[in-house]
Amino acid sequence: KQEVTQIPAALSVPEGENLVLNCSFTDSAIYNLQWFRQDPGKGLTSLLLIQSSQREQTSGRLNASLDKSSGRSTLYIAASQPGDSATYLCAVQDGDYKLSFGAGTTVTVRA
Amino acid sequence: ETGVTQSPTHLIKTRGQQVTLRCSSQSGHNTVSWYQQALGQGPQFIFQYYREEENGRGNFPPRFSGLQFPNYSSELNVNALELDDSALYLCASSLNQGNEKLFFGSGTQLSVL
Numbered sequence: 182k183q184e185v186t187q188i189p190a191a192l193s194v195p196e197g198e199n200l201v202l203n204c205s206f207t208d209s210a211i212y213n214l215q216w217f218r219q220d221p222g223k224g225l226t227s228l229l230l231i232q233s234s235q236r237e238q239t240s241g242r243l244n245a246s247l248d249k250s251s252g253r254s255t256l257y258i259a260a261s262q263p264g265d266s267a268t269y270l271c272a273v274q275d276g277d278y279k280l281s282f283g284a285g286t287t288v289t290v291r292a
Numbered sequence: 293e294t295g296v297t298q299s300p301t302h303l304i305k306t307r308g309q310q311v312t313l314r315c316s317s318q319s320g321h322n323t324v325s326w327y328q329q330a331l332g333q334g335p336q337f338i339f340q341y342y343r344e345e346e347n348g349r350g351n352f353p354p355r356f357s358g359l360q361f362p363n364y365s366s367e368l369n370v371n372a373l374e375l376d377d378s379a380l381y382l383c384a385s386s387l388n389q390g391n392e393k394l395f396f397g398s399g400t401q402l403s404v405l
Contacts, residue, residue, distance in 0.1 A: 224382055227396075
C-alpha cells in the first residue's frame with residue numbers, strides 16, 4: 182500500500198524567503214507525481230506534474246524535483262509572497278491509476 | 293478554473309439519511325474520480341469511473357456508490373450516513389484513464405449531524 186508523507190506539516194516564513202516542501206513515498210512504481218495547492222475549504226489546483234521518467238518540472242517561481250529511486254520529491258517556491266499562503270499537497274499516481282495523497286504542508290507567508 | 297463543476301457546494305444531513313452529490317466533468321474528459329477529504333487530512337480515493345464503468349475502488353464500504361452517465365457526468369451516492377462521513381467530497385476528471393493529469397472541482401462540503 183502506497184504511503185505518502187509530507188514534512189513539515191506547517192511552515193511560516195517572512196515574505197521573500199524561498200520555500201522548500203518535502204514529500205516522500207514508499208512504493209517507487211509510480212506513473213507520476215503531482216503537486217497541488219489547496220486554499221481553505223476549496224478544491225485542488227494542480228501546480229506541477231512530473232512523469233516518472235523526469236527529474237524535474239518548472240513553472241514560474243515553482244520548481245519540483247523527483248528522485249523516484251529514493252521515493253522523494255521536493256517543491257521549491259522562490260521569493261515567497263503572502264498570496265502563496267495555502268496548503269500544498271503531494272500525490273503519486275500508481276498502477277491502478279488512483280492518486281495517493283500526503284496530508285499536506287500548510288504554508289503561511291508573513292508580510 | 294478547471295471546468296469541473298460540483299453541486300451542491302454545501303449540504304447538511306442527519307445521520308441515517310441518504311445523499312447524492314453531482315459532478316460535471318471537463319469537456320472531452322471520459323474519466324471521473326471521487327475523493328473524500330476529512331479535515332486536516334489529504335484526500336482519500338473512493339472510486340473511479342471510465343466510460344460509465346467503475347474501474348477502481350478504494351477502501352470504502354458498499355454504501356458509497358456511484359454512476360457515470362453517457363455525457364460523462366457523475367454522481368456519488370452515500371446511504372445510511374454516519375457522522376464520520378462529514379468531509380469535503382472532491383470530484384476530478386481526466387482526459388482518459390491511466391497516466392493523466394487530474395482536474396479537480398471545488399468540492400461539496402457535507403456535514404452529518
